[in-house]
Amino acid sequence: MKYLNLTLLAAFVCVFIIDVEFLHASSVIAPADVASVAAVVVDTVTDKPRLFEPGAFEDPKVCSTCHRDIYNEWSKSMHANAWTDKWYQPDYLLAHQQTDGATDLLCGACHAPIAARTGLLPPADGSKFDAASRRGISCDFCHTVSGVGQMFNMGHISDPGEVKRGPRGDGRSLYHEVKYTGVHTKAEFCGSCHMVIHPATGVHIIDTWDDWKNNDYGKKGIRCQDCHMTPTPGVSKKPGRAALMGKERDNLAFHGFVGGSSYVQDEIGNPKQAELSREFLRAAAEVKLAEKVTDDGTLELIVDVHNVGAGHKIPTGTTYIRIMWLQVEVKDSTGQLVYSSGHIDDKNHVDSNAVFFRLLFRDAGGNLTGKSWQAHGIGYDRRIPAKGMDREVYRIPLPGKGDYQVTSRLMYRSMTQNSLDVITERTGEVLPPVVSVEMAAARTNVKF
Numbered sequence: 388m389k390y391l392n393l394t395l396l397a398a399f400v401c402v403f404i405i406d407v408e409f410l411h412a413s414s415v416i417a418p419a420d421v422a423s424v425a426a427v428v429v430d431t432v433t434d435k436p437r438l439f440e441p442g443a444f445e446d447p448k449v450c451s452t453c454h455r456d457i458y459n460e461w462s463k464s465m466h467a468n469a470w471t472d473k474w475y476q477p478d479y480l481l482a483h484q485q486t487d488g489a490t491d492l493l494c495g496a497c498h499a500p501i502a503a504r505t506g507l508l509p510p511a512d513g514s515k516f517d518a519a520s521r522r523g524i525s526c527d528f529c530h531t532v533s534g535v536g537q538m539f540n541m542g543h544i545s546d547p548g549e550v551k552r553g554p555r556g557d558g559r560s561l562y563h564e565v566k567y568t569g570v571h572t573k574a575e576f577c578g579s580c581h582m583v584i585h586p587a588t589g590v591h592i593i594d595t596w597d598d599w600k601n602n603d604y605g606k607k608g609i610r611c612q613d614c615h616m617t618p619t620p621g622v623s624k625k626p627g628r629a630a631l632m633g634k635e636r637d638n639l640a641f642h643g644f645v646g647g648s649s650y651v652q653d654e655i656g657n658p659k660q661a662e663l664s665r666e667f668l669r670a671a672a673e674v675k676l677a678e679k680v681t682d683d684g685t686l687e688l689i690v691d692v693h694n695v696g697a698g699h700k701i702p703t704g705t706t707y708i709r710i711m712w713l714q715v716e717v718k719d720s721t722g723q724l725v726y727s728s729g730h731i732d733d734k735n736h737v738d739s740n741a742v743f744f745r746l747l748f749r750d751a752g753g754n755l756t757g758k759s760w761q762a763h764g765i766g767y768d769r770r771i772p773a774k775g776m777d778r779e780v781y782r783i784p785l786p787g788k789g790d791y792q793v794t795s796r797l798m799y800r801s802m803t804q805n806s807l808d809v810i811t812e813r814t815g816e817v818l819p820p821v822v823s824v825e826m827a828a829a830r831t832n833v834k835f
């Protein structure tokens with residue numbers, strides 16, 4: 388059986404996107420970075436990877452004949468869009484440009500795994516891709532995985548062919564053999580891709596896996612699948628058949644892999660998936676207020692943000708692109724705004740003085756950056772841990788005696804407006820403005 392040496396494809400860097408909603412500068416990649424990334428590529432290539440033949444992995448269309456519902460769910464997931472995603476492509480191409488192609492196979496390993504494992508990538512532009520490769524992370528990639536060799540940068544072991552591997556192994560199919568592996572039912576299966584480590588500097592670019600493994604959910608064994616392979620947030624059941632002529636099951640794995648990308652989902656024409664995404668976001672957090680007015684008329688507002696529903700920090704994943712922030716508004720009895728923080732301006736940017744929950748890297752020069760391949764360290768990290776909370780205290784001078792209404796909202800964007808502005812600057816493509824999602828809110832009245 389042909390076998391792919393994973394450590395070869397493993398290695399590498401991740402993402403980028405510059406973002407001034409929180410950071411200044413750092414757009415030029417340092418030669419040292421390029422050198423170290425290139426060195427990793429050379430190191431791994433000395434041991435020549437054995438790739439599979441193009442066509443070794445089947446087109447998901449084939450699976451759709453019998454697995455119709457699963458196919459429909461999956462085709463709306465970000466996994467199906469992992470390569471074609473027009474919010475991914477500009478970043479990937481910038482990384483390509485700035486590292487002289489050193490990142491092509493790295494990004495491709497996760498975003499176009501079939502192309503990366505059948506030698507159709509490079510060239511970086513995907514011009515050699517076959518139909519299966521273009522469908523991102525698809526059925527036959529996941530269901531021919533026979534093991535996980537390394538818990539970061541995509542350490543899956545592929546064994547494509549007639550045997551489709553999954554969580555049960557007791558079904559009968561006329562088209563393929565069915566085998567239980569024990570891999571698909573474990574969080575490791577997800578974690579090996581949802582953990583990105585910079586190959587040269589060791590910075591954790593995406594840390595969802597490590598985070599989960601060490602928190603209460605990980606310790607109790609509440610898996611990624613338990614929350615993300617269900618049609619609703621939290622653990623729930625979906626009875627039915629996994630295939631035409633399949634057995635009736637009391638709980639089927641939902642393949643929508645819902646996360647925070649409601650903006651992208653709306654834009655690519657999946658309004659239902661976008662709504663599911665908003666449901667997930669709303670299930671994740673709660674905001675609680677405590678307030679006091681001092682004798683001199685200062686409102687002391689304590690805003691507590693609790694992560695009640697996510698099995699990892701919020702936000703997680705590409706948190707150097709995503710943002711979560713607090714909006715606080717105080718209005719007098721006539722409805723006049725007397726204080727505001729975290730508002731959105733007329734260019735759709737978030738008030739830069741807002742309280743932000745997110746992560747940014749530090750580059751070689753010590754500047755904050757959202758370009759992951761330039762990450763030499765973590766520059767800023769404020770996120771809410773699973774089952775944990777974060778507190779911010781606002782001191783707001785009130786303009787005079789009277790009654791006031793106070794509102795605090797926890798807001799989310801899967802991508803900052805600055806990230807989009809940068810894409811537009813570089814490519815000329817005008818992408819629709821980012822839409823914010825209210826994850827949670829709390830209100831109270833105060834008297835002075």
Ligand code: HEC
Pocket residue numbers: 447450451454457458459461462466524525526527529530553554555571572576612613616629630636638639640642
């Ligand atoms: C990102 C990887 C991934 C992709 C892509 C994916 N699956 Fe799955 N699939 C899984 C995992 C993991 C499970 C098991 C979940 C569990 O045990 O909770 C699963 C379960 C299944 C099952 C068994 C369902 C059950 O509950 O009996 C079938 C059938 C299946 N997948 C078919 C498909 C088909 C067809 C596609 C493409 C349309 C697809 N999968 C795409 C990861 C994937």
Ligand code: HEC
Pocket residue numbers: 445446447449450451452453454526527530551552553554555556557558559560561562563565566567628629630631632633634
């Ligand atoms: C001719 C119909 C047919 C086609 C085409 C088909 N399957 Fe299946 N598959 C089935 C049936 C039937 C089952 C058994 C379902 C059951 O009883 O739960 C099954 C089960 C599975 C399982 C579950 C394994 C487990 O652990 O139980 C996976 C995974 C799977 N198929 C993947 C695929 C993939 C990937 C493709 C496309 C490359 C595909 N199938 C194409 C009919 C088909």
Ligand code: HEC
Pocket residue numbers: 465466468469470472475496497498500524541576577578580581611612615616644645646647648649664
């Ligand atoms: C081959 C690598 C790979 C595997 C395996 C994988 N993922 Fe992903 N996942 C990705 C990539 C890449 C994206 C981002 C795609 C994009 O937005 O362009 C993603 C996105 C997601 C999202 C975000 C969706 C959103 O709306 O923002 C969720 C949730 C998710 N995956 C869950 C899972 C779960 C659960 C598993 C395990 C059953 C899993 N993934 C396995 C690579 C992988």
Ligand code: HEC
Pocket residue numbers: 574577578581595596599604609610611612613614615620621645646647648667668670671696697698699700701702703704705709
């Ligand atoms: C207890 C349920 C739960 C578990 C367990 C869980 N998640 Fe999540 N996840 C959520 C919720 C709710 C959200 C939506 C909030 C958000 O977007 O941060 C989410 C969001 C995400 C996102 C979107 C990024 C973001 O912050 O917007 C990704 C990617 C993701 N999860 C991957 C994973 C992976 C991988 C695992 C396992 C290692 C996992 N999740 C375990 C509930 C869970």
Ligand code: HEC
Pocket residue numbers: 399400401402403472474475476478479480482490493494495496497498539540541579580581582583593646648651703704705706708760801802
């Ligand atoms: C080890 C797997 C892995 C590698 C390698 C990887 N990514 Fe990702 N990427 C992911 C996962 C997982 C997500 C989804 C995280 C989330 O939803 O927050 C993602 C999401 C993204 C997104 C956000 C897409 C969107 O629609 O929001 C961009 C952009 C991106 N990656 C760019 C890159 C680039 C550029 C590279 C190469 C330099 C790269 N990635 C390498 C796993 C990977």
